[in-house]
Amino acid sequence: MIEIKPVEHIDAVVTIPGSKSITQRALITAALADGASTLHGPLVSEDTDYSSAALQQMGIDIDKGTQSWRVSGTGGRISEPDNDIYLGNNGTATRFLTSVASLGTGEFIIDGDVRMRERPIGPLMAALKGWGVDIESIDDTGCPPLSIIASGLRGGKTVLPEGKSSQYLSSLLLVAPYAERQAELQVDGEIISKPYVAMTLEVMATFGVEVGAAADFSRFTIPGGCYLPCDYHIEGDASNASYFWAAAAVSGGSVTVNNVPVLSLQGDTMLVPLLARMGCRVEQQGRGIKVVGPQTLESITADMGDMPDVVPTLAVVAAFAEGASEISNIAHLRVKECDRLSATTSELRKLGVAVDEFDDRMIIHGR
Incomplete structure (x- = not known):
């Protein structure tokens, strides 16, 4: 254990x-x-x-x-x-x-x-x-x-x-x-x-x-x-970086990922503007990106068709937000290495989070 x-x-x-x-x-x-x-x-x-x-x-x-x-x-x-x-x-x-x-x-x-x-x-x-x-x-x-x-x-x-x-x-x-x-x-x-x-x-x-x-x-x-x-x-992996930015978002702390640039080739960096919409402060820090979490996270509605790999990250952040968040256009998650949509729903429910799962979207009911 x-x-x-x-x-x-x-x-x-x-x-x-x-x-x-x-x-x-x-x-x-x-x-x-x-x-x-x-x-x-x-x-x-x-x-x-x-x-x-x-x-x-x-x-x-x-x-x-x-x-x-x-x-x-x-x-x-x-x-x-x-x-x-x-x-x-x-x-x-x-x-x-x-x-x-x-x-x-x-x-x-x-x-x-x-x-x-x-x-x-x-x-x-x-x-x-x-x-x-x-x-x-x-x-x-x-x-x-x-x-x-x-x-x-x-x-x-x-x-x-x-x-x-x-x-x-x-x-x-x-x-x-x-x-x-x-x-x-x-x-x-x-x-x-x-x-x-x-x-x-x-x-x-x-x-x-x-x-x-x-x-x-x-x-x-x-x-x-x-x-x-x-x-x-090769720049740092934005999918991996997402977990650290999410840690800042849900804790009210501050995390700088110093090798994922603002002008990145990776679509997954678009998670950062979504965190900003939820109340985080976002800054360019040298060649990297800094995220500072707020006292209270706001819920969000987001089309994630272009960044499927960070859907689980956003879903976890949404669990800490006030109100219900909807993540849509994610049916293609079901044909990844596993059915990631179902897996994300299942793991959040194990932690006591209320989640509604649909064919191509999910609704996360925050605290």
């Missing part, structure tokens, strides 16, 4: 590990670049370990130091692996590496754990087929394990039949410069988590590929080319 004792006051400055989302994207672009790149401050985690191990199976040399990784890109040349590529329950890596495998020659099997085999990937498969990729769900479920008989990307126009997962879209964008013909991508339906798509475009631009995008991200034109190697600095 672990005993957790409440603190009376928080006044802290913290440095957060690197962003997982940026690390995954920078790792892919560096692996596809023509030459060696150095990633400074990457996140070391199970997910990034799976990604880097899979890339090594595909012929990419990655030298991991304590503070940086040196990635020797192969200019888009992907080797056939000796064994199946196993990615656990890492949805981002599964979606990204599926497209990377399509650039190679030979057979690639992409697999994961029991939960990953329940997570859909059909829309990504459909879009890749539009670019000439021979890809199938081995169990015919629209989920991993996947078989890819790779011979490169044909390019031209393809359609992503839904935008409910920004990871599908980011996966396609990351590999599109290596298509035989200039690639065009159309997205049907509402696009969820647009900040993650913007992040992908920014990382691609830093590595030398500028993508033409419609303002609503429904259409993209991706020029052919090759990523340029570079030194890339």
Whole structure:
């Protein structure tokens, strides 16, 4: 049993590990670049370990130091692996590496754990087929394990039949410069988590590929080319930072996260303005963000479609607010590593918080 004792006051400055989302994207672009790149401050985690191990199976040399990784890109040349590529329950890596495998020659099997085999990937498969990729769900479920008989990307126009997962879209964008013909991508339906798509475009631009995008991200034109190697600095992870900002909010204390900038690539930093709406004081502090909690938190109504990873954080803060808070547009939480909407509701109820759960929203009744 672990005993957790409440603190009376928080006044802290913290440095957060690197962003997982940026690390995954920078790792892919560096692996596809023509030459060696150095990633400074990457996140070391199970997910990034799976990604880097899979890339090594595909012929990419990655030298991991304590503070940086040196990635020797192969200019888009992907080797056939000796064994199946196993990615656990890492949805981002599964979606990204599926497209990377399509650039190679030979057979690639992409697999994961029991939960990953329940997570859909059909829309990504459909879009890749539009670019000439021979890809199938081995169990015919629209989920991993996947078989890819790779011979490169044909390019031209393809359609992503839904935008409910920004990871599908980011996966396609990351590999599109290596298509035989200039690639065009159309997205049907509402696009969820647009900040993650913007992040992908920014990382691609830093590595030398500028993508033409419609303002609503429904259409993209991706020029052919090759990523340029570079030194890339990865900012702190905003999802991790959210817990520290939340601690300040619920305790009336002060926390500065000194390596997540105001002008961040990460959509999850938009939690900070929401905390301000609930009564927190927010300040830029050097290269970071400071949050000071109020005496009384106010309830909030928030559309969290673009920042699903900080929904649990906001839900906890809402439990300490006066009145009822509504968090909406979060149906996509149900197809994450677990059903995060149900899990958040369940854990809050265990702590005595009244929560109403719906298909795509939740209402938290604060104190």
